[in-house]
Amino acid sequence: MITTTDLELRAGSRILLSGADLRVQPGDRIGLVGRNGAGKTTSMRVLAGEGEPYSGEVRANSPIGYLPQDPREGDLSVPAKDRVLSARGLDVLLAKMEKAQTAMAELADGAENEKAVREYGRLEERFSALGGYAAESEAARICTHLGLPDRVLDQPMHTLSGGQRRRVELARILFAASDGGSQSATTLLLDEPTNHLDADSIAWLRGFLQNHEGGLVVISHDTDLLADVVNKVWFLDATRGEADQYNMDWRRYQEARATDEKRRRRERANAEKKASVLHTQAAKMGAKATKAVAAKNMARRADELLSNLDEERQDDRVARIRFPDPAACGKTPMTAEGLSKAYGSLEVFTGVDLAVDRGSKVVVLGLNGAGKTTLLRLLAGTEEADAGKVVPGHGLRTGYFAQEHDTLDMNASVWDNIRHASPDAPEQQLRTLLGSFMFSGEALHQPAGTLSGGERTRLALAGLVSSAANVLLLDEPTNNLDPASREQVLDALRRFSGAVVLVTHDPGAVEALEPDRVIVLPDGTEDHWSADYLELVQLA
Structure with a gap:
């Protein structure tokens, strides 16, 4: 259970939440909602104990499983399977059991061998108490439902895409929560858990959450998930700085x-x-x-x-996104020849060719882990290919949107980030631009690392708009956006006259782009776009 007393949260001097008394009890499945920037992610971090309130108290007397919007770093050298099993400490026990087995096989001395046998027995008893090999099977089952096959689970974390790492983290949290013992009362705090999941995985997750015995607080723009899962709603009113609590399901x-x-x-x-x-x-x-x-x-x-009246509620604002006319360029501003990439012995793709013509629209498809994000990084020049090369054409000017917001300096302010993106632009022009993306006043001085996922997306998109790029490389640009802001992004894509290379799980984004061609990874197959490919978008 989690309880708060007189909780106050702030972003700079702006009050996000004031005087909030909140409670999450076993069986509560709470949807945390509100417009972008209302403080949902900040509230979740504070409930998870990873952020400090401005004032008030937060108490938790149950285990917490927290899924942030951005993947945790952790030890990226460990296999993904061990990361999942670490939720119950099984990874360490298995490693010690293997070491004890080796000792039993190698030690000839009777006393030492007997000591190793006793150690193995102690470890196996502890392993059994934590669920043993049945728990390993349970972890594998959860991973399969989340689209993480064995070949991915055997890979070190650093070789996985951001989406795969996030699904590993979700699997780890759900594995802990599925423990029939002390973990059964785990309170789950999930911030956009359906990001990077296909339709089948989302359907399975809904069922898991419906049957979860502990508490749940979920932030999601997936209204179907909220309708199927939540039995209470907390609405963060950004105008009044209060949390309105509704003890009812989503539709009511x-x-x-x-x-x-x-x-x-x-x-x-x-x-x-x-x-x-x-x-x-x-x-x-x-x-x-x-x-x-x-x-x-x-x-x-x-x-x-x-x-005595509540402060007048303003209409929810949305970013006014419009990509400017792209800088002049040649007929083919970007070409890729024979691109290959591997991480150690893991080959991601090999021999990929791509020609991006002026004004063309290209969608990159492939199963998770096929190398879609890696390909965009190579095209953007943020990562080097093992073989092949990217050849810039006349007048090439690229704009790269990274799904994990890698292009932002999280320690720098909103203003410093936009200034870095466009160092030669007039100051007033950048201030006006940021205002259209809903950043003004003290928000300009807020560190990017304290922004919500939706706010980071808006800041990164503002950087793209200021660049006048003629080739946009977009990796999941609609993630973390509320429906109104998402429509603004899709409308901007429809109107943009430059070239776009798009990676997305959002069919609406593909339809808005009206693509000419498709690249299917890892084979690098290139084809003319047809509606037949649309059903592959969410499966990717």
Whole structure:
């Protein structure tokens, strides 16, 4: 269980949440919702114990499984399988058991051999208490459902894509939560858990969460997941800095929320009307000395009426995204010849050729781990190919959007990041640009590392807009965006006249791009786009 008392959260001087008393109990499946920038990710980090509140108290008396939006680094040298098993300490026990087995086989001395046998027995007893080989099978089953086959689980973490690492982390958390022992009361805190999952994996995850016995708080733009899973909703109201708590499922919450908004607007309208009448009457009476005291009292009552109202709710703002006309370039601004990449003995792809013509639209498809993100990194020049080369054409200017926001300096401010992206642009032009992406005032000085996933996406996209690139390399650009912001991104893609190479699991993004060609990895097969490929997008 997790409880908070008088919790206050801030981003700079901006109050995200004030005076919040929250409770997560076993059986609670809570949807944490609110517009981008309302403080959902910040709240989740504080509940997980990975962030400090401005004031108030957070107490947890159950194990917590926390999935952040960005993969944890951890030890990237270990195999993915060991990372999952480490949730219950099984990876360490298995390593010690293997060492003891080796000792039993090699030691000739009777006393030493007997000591090794006793050590192995002790370890095996502990291993059995934690579920033993049945637990290993359970971990493998969870990984399979999340699209992590054995060949991926045997690879070191550093060879995996960002999406694969995130699914390994999700598998690790769910493996801990599926323990029938002390872990059965695990409180799950999941920030956008369906990112990088295909349709089958999402369907399985819904079932898992529905049957989870511990508490759950989930942030998700997948409304189907919320509708199927949650039985309570916390709405973070960015205008009032409060958490409205609804003890009901998603569909009833939507109805109740709409009713609450109508009530607030009606109360404000009535109070403003009364206050206006009182102010008008007070002004008339104030002109007469004999009625000056009564006029002041009337004006005071009018002010009290307005002060007792909730702050007027502003319409949810969305970023106004529009890619500018691209810089002039030759007929074929980018060519790739015979690109190959491997990590150690793991061959990702080999001999990939690609020609990006001016204004062309290309979608890169392939199963997770086929090398889609790696290919974009090679094209962007952030990683070197083992063989082959990328040949820039006349006037090439690239803009790269990394799914893990690698292009952002997390220690630098919003302003410093946009200035780095466009060092020669006029200051007022950049301030206006950031304002259109909903960054202004003190938010300009906020470190990028403290932004939510949606805010980081907006900042990275702002950097692309300022670059006037003629070839955009986009890796999952719609992840972490609320529906309104996502539509803005898709509309910008529709209108962009430059070339685009797109990696995405979002069919809507592909349809908006109206691609000319498709590259299927790892074989590097190139083909003209047809609607037949659309069903492969979510399977990728």
